Amino acid sequence: MTAVDDVRTSIKIPPDVRIILVFGQESAGKTTFVNNITGSNYPINDSFGDAVCTQEPTVAVTTIDGKTVAFADTTGFWSGRRHAESVFNQVSHFLEGQIGPTWDITAVLYFYALKDFTVFADVTREAEDNMKTFVDFLRKLGTDFENVGLVISHWEVYEPSEPIQRVSWLDGTRECSSMIRRGANVFHLENNLESCQQLALSLLERPPTELKLLKEPFNTSRFYIGSEAELVASLLTKKTELENMKLARLQREISPCCPRGTIGADWRVIQI
Ligand SMILES: Nc1nc2c(ncn2[C@@H]2O[C@H](COP(=O)(O)OP(=O)(O)OP(=O)(O)O)[C@@H](O)[C@H]2O)c(=O)[nH]1
Ligand SMILES: [Mg+2]
Structure with missing residues (x-):
């Protein structure tokens, strides 16, 4: 696997490129994953502050198993800074400019760090809300969920028993279990290159799914603080x-x- 190129947002993604969209909660490790897999050097969010968050979608391209793959990294969701809905609208707009009104997407990833669950009730509630918004967004685009990957990160931060407790909580949430029932896969991502490569390879096993761009801005009218x-x-x-x-x-x-x-x-x- 070799890093080939970074594509800036102004350059269109060529039609034969496999596309992987990377969504998720702020600071869940999206950019770290994309940097690892493509050899890029986009800024990562080391201080949990707005300045270092990914501010707009960026695309990095690499070659995996002879296939050209574009990873679209996106802005993380967090109340008071960036609500999930506005991220989805931002990404829709971006992809329309890049690809047009329908997109053949190889995988849509949803990153969540174990730290985002069960520590504080309000953090957990927000994580749940974001996941609901993600599911709503995908339904509107017409995905079959088989190209959806739920990627869990930050395992090594906890004692071995704690992640299991947190993951079982997550499994019990309605959105998560309904996505899994509809064919979504759950990936356990370690904080190293090998794990990132394994994840990318398993994503490429499935053929792309066609998603249709929304005609109107995405809006769930869900309660949140923005x-x-x-x-x-x-x-x-x-x-x-x-x-x-x-x-x-x-x-x-x-x-x-x-x-x-x-x-x-x-x-x-x-x-x-
Ligand atoms: N412990 C641990 N830290 C990680 C892992 N993945 C990423 N990090 C760290 O988590 C922080 C946030 O990583 P980013 O890759 O910037 O997260 P992001 O999801 O792109 O964040 P936003 O762009 O703000 O949404 C950085 O300090 C990373 O070094 C992981 O699996 N384990
Ligand atoms: Mg980022």
Whole structure:
């Protein structure tokens, strides 16, 4: 396996190149993987700060097993800095410029570091939310999930029993298990070149899948903390969802003693 070239974002990816998209939580090791596999030297996020995060998609190309492979590294998700939705929109826009409205993708990777799970409830919740957003995004693109790889990193940071506990928690999450049921593979990535190469080789075993570009910006309307405007919009959406939930509960509670139709969508629920 030899590093051939780094392709800057302004250069189009040639049609016969196998493409691997690398997504995931901030600081999960995406750029480290891409650098390892392509011999590139993109900055890695050593201090968990915005300045060193990957700020925009970058592509690095190498030759693996006689095939030319382009790895598209992307911005990591993290609340307050970059929400998953905006990363997916950024990448869609980028790929449209690079390849056009449909993409033959060999693999879509989702990196998660073991540190992102079960340490603090809010960190775990955010990791779960990001994974949900990832699944929504893939469904909209029309993937069959067999080209999806869930890549777990940062194993050596923990005592042997702890990763097992964390991975079993992850296995139990709905998004993860539904992706695996639909054919996604889970990869255990060690922090070394050999492990990166093994991962790349197994990804190339499958034929590419065709993904179609979204006509409109991707938006899940999920609650998250982003910019002030995003926060206000999310809060309003959440408020409506809560009011609808209260209304539905009220309808369920009252319906046995109330004539059908007396509680409707035009009722304003003040307090329960
Ligand atoms: N312990 C350990 N550290 C790792 C591993 N992979 C990457 N790192 C370190 O994790 C930090 C973040 O790595 P990056 O490759 O920049 O992570 P990233 O996912 O590209 O981060 P963003 O671009 O900010 O989303 C760096 O300090 C790496 O050296 C791993 O498997 N184990
Ligand atoms: Mg990076």
